[in-house]
Amino acid sequence: MNEFWSRRTCVILTGASKGIGQALAVEISRLLVPESAMILMARNTNGLENTKQMISKENKDIFVEYYSVDLYNSNALMFEKILEPIDQTKYELILLIHNAGSIGNLDHFAADMNDPEEWNKYMSLNLYSVTCLTSVFLAMFNTDNVEKCIVNMTSLFGIQASHSVGYYCVGKASREMYFRVLAIENPNINILSYSPGPVLTDMVEQMSTTKNDKLRKNMQQLRQRGLVKIEDTCQKLVNILAMRNYHSGGRIDYYDA
Numbered sequence: 001m002n003e004f005w006s007r008r009t010c011v012i013l014t015g016a017s018k019g020i021g022q023a024l025a026v027e028i029s030r031l032l033v034p035e036s037a038m039i040l041m042a043r044n045t046n047g048l049e050n051t052k053q054m055i056s057k058e059n060k061d062i063f064v065e066y067y068s069v070d071l072y073n074s075n076a077l078m079f080e081k082i083l084e085p086i087d088q089t090k091y092e093l094i095l096l097i098h099n100a101g102s103i104g105n106l107d108h109f110a111a112d113m114n115d116p117e118e119w120n121k122y123m124s125l126n127l128y129s130v131t132c133l134t135s136v137f138l139a140m141f142n143t144d145n146v147e148k149c150i151v152n153m154t155s156l157f158g159i160q161a162s163h164s165v166g167y168y169c170v171g172k173a174s175r176e177m178y179f180r181v182l183a184i185e186n187p188n189i190n191i192l193s194y195s196p197g198p199v200l201t202d203m204v205e206q207m208s209t210t211k212n213d214k215l216r217k218n219m220q221q222l223r224q225r226g227l228v229k230i231e232d233t234c235q236k237l238v239n240i241l242a243m244r245n246y247h248s249g250g251r252i253d254y255y256d257a
């Protein structure tokens with residue numbers, strides 16, 4: 001592929017133990033040139049090990065390391081320890097992909113969302129860990145000698161309200177706005193919010209089996225219309241990054257032309 005993927009790259013990817021994150025790790029590993037590296041994060045060690053094995057079948061010339069971390073309880077020190085071993089002089093591109101996420105409590109309508117602790121827990125994973133990791137990443141790779149690119153996995157729900165996914169809608173909307181602010185404050189950083197379309201993963205299974213009738217029916221209809229294949233959306237993302245036909249901080253959806 002073009003210049004973007006032809007450089008020695010260090011990829012830092014959260015939510016790499018399953019679902020879109022795992023598939024994306026494999027897709028990207030096919031493109032990486034020798035001496036590139038992938039740093040993977042999630043909680044489930046077995047899932048992370050599986051991802052590592054899948055990567056090594058695709059590309060034996062890259063270094064892969066994983067860290068079992070709970071992003072509900074993250075802090076700057078934790079991320080510093082993970083990023084410190086990365087020797088930035090070895091890379092031409094450092095790509096940070098915020099993919100980890102959760103759907104939140106689907107039993108609550110917006111009018112019921114009155115528990116600051118539940119909000120805090122949700123946002124700890126879905127917003128605060130993202131801003132904290134981004135901040136550590138920017139402080140640690142504070143040089144113009146290496147290109148910095150950040151991908152924020154977003155969702156249609158970040159711009160479109162829907163019944164009983166209030167935490168998710170607010171989480172995704174807030175993340176997108178954070179990256180829009182970051183982009184205007186840092187014009188030298190390449191930032192993309194990518195909405196992968198509806199893909200069959202544990203997250204979509206969770207939405208499809210909720211007690212909430214309206215959401216369950218919506219999901220059934222969506223599944224009847226057809227979901228996006230996981231490999232298709234991952235390929236689309238790597239192509240979008242290669243083409244770079246977007247404004248930093250903006251969003252692109254799988255269905256966009």
Ligand SMILES: NC(=O)c1ccc[n+]([C@@H]2O[C@H](COP(=O)([O-])OP(=O)(O)OC[C@H]3O[C@@H](n4cnc5c(N)ncnc54)[C@H](OP(=O)(O)O)[C@@H]3O)[C@@H](O)[C@H]2O)c1
Nearest residue numbers: 015017019020042043044071072100101155198199201203
């Ligand atoms: N699937 C879709 O249709 C869809 C549509 C639009 C956007 N998205 C977005 O795409 C991203 C991936 O979604 P997915 O469908 O692949 O979801 P998924 O299958 O549920 O995977 C979520 C990933 O996040 C990790 N994660 C969750 N909680 C974590 C925590 N506390 N600490 C560390 N890692 C954690 C999980 O790993 P562990 O459980 O091992 O920690 C897993 O690797 C999410 O940001 C989601 O919002 C998905």
